[in-house]
Amino acid sequence: MLIEIRQKAFQPLTEIEAYERAFLSPGKFGATASFVGTMRDYNDGESVQGMTLEHYPGMTEKHLKIICDTALERWTIVDVLLLHRVGKIDIGDPIVLVAVWTAHRGDAFDACRFIMEDLKSKAPFWKKESVNSGERWVENNTDGYAENNEQEAIK
Amino acid sequence: MSIKVKFFARMRDEAGIGDGEVDFKEGISTAEVWTTLVKNTDFPESVMIAVNMEYVSGEVELKDGDEVAFFPPVTGG
Numbered sequence: 038m039l040i041e042i043r044q045k046a047f048q049p050l051t052e053i054e055a056y057e058r059a060f061l062s063p064g065k066f067g068a069t070a071s072f073v074g075t076m077r078d079y080n081d082g083e084s085v086q087g088m089t090l091e092h093y094p095g096m097t098e099k100h101l102k103i104i105c106d107t108a109l110e111r112w113t114i115v116d117v118l119l120l121h122r123v124g125k126i127d128i129g130d131p132i133v134l135v136a137v138w139t140a141h142r143g144d145a146f147d148a149c150r151f152i153m154e155d156l157k158s159k160a161p162f163w164k165k166e167s168v169n170s171g172e173r174w175v176e177n178n179t180d181g182y183a184e185n186n187e188q189e190a191i192k
Numbered sequence: 193m194s195i196k197v198k199f200f201a202r203m204r205d206e207a208g209i210g211d212g213e214v215d216f217k218e219g220i221s222t223a224e225v226w227t228t229l230v231k232n233t234d235f236p237e238s239v240m241i242a243v244n245m246e247y248v249s250g251e252v253e254l255k256d257g258d259e260v261a262f263f264p265p266v267t268g269g
Contacts, residue, residue, distance in 0.1 A: 074269050161242070163202070
């Protein structure tokens with residue numbers, strides 16, 4: 038398992054490929070699910086020029102580890118890769134990457150979604166957007182992972 | 193007793209003060225740290241609080257050497 042806070046831009050597919058080559062054995066997994074969150078140029082009806090992502094050093098890493106450990110307890114997982122940007126984010130930059138390797142697709146899809154939703158509701162990161170009128174903190178929080186596949190309400 | 197106090201994101205803007213290590217009376221609570229340090233500002237309703245990097249809810253009594261952090265709901269991902 039690898040969890041990293043990154044100050045610089047990364048390429049998600051390159052990261053997945055490099056991690057898989059370095060740490061996973063061919064034949065030992067049958068499914069890989071990944072999620073990439075990417076910086077949009079709009080939010081809440083306004084044009085957005087960029088963003089700064091703040092975190093709580095120490096607490097953020099600790100809680101990302103708790104989230105991934107919880108997923109490892111709930112599902113049968115071969116490995117997990119989690120990268121999250123902080124600092125100045127440009128439009129189109131990947132913000133977060135979650136990749137989960139498992140034997141079967143169900144565990145991969147569910148664990149990937151769980152890690153992402155738990156991260157969005159619990160990991161201490163805060164977004165500050167640059168918009169035409171200046172800067173604004175993003176306020177919209179999410180409720181976390183919804184059991185029983187009731188995910189429709191989550192953006 | 194000595195308490196490390198941290199503010200993040202909008203709560204840092206609202207508090208208007210930086211992080212620091214502050215001496216308080218024994219038995220001070222998380223909310224009292226805010227009201228002691230942040231003058232003329234009500235304790236914010238939407239604040240989240242962590243003590244020693246663990247989330248806490250309600251008022252929690254602090255111990256010497258604790259780290260308390262005030263921040264708004266998280267918005268990562």
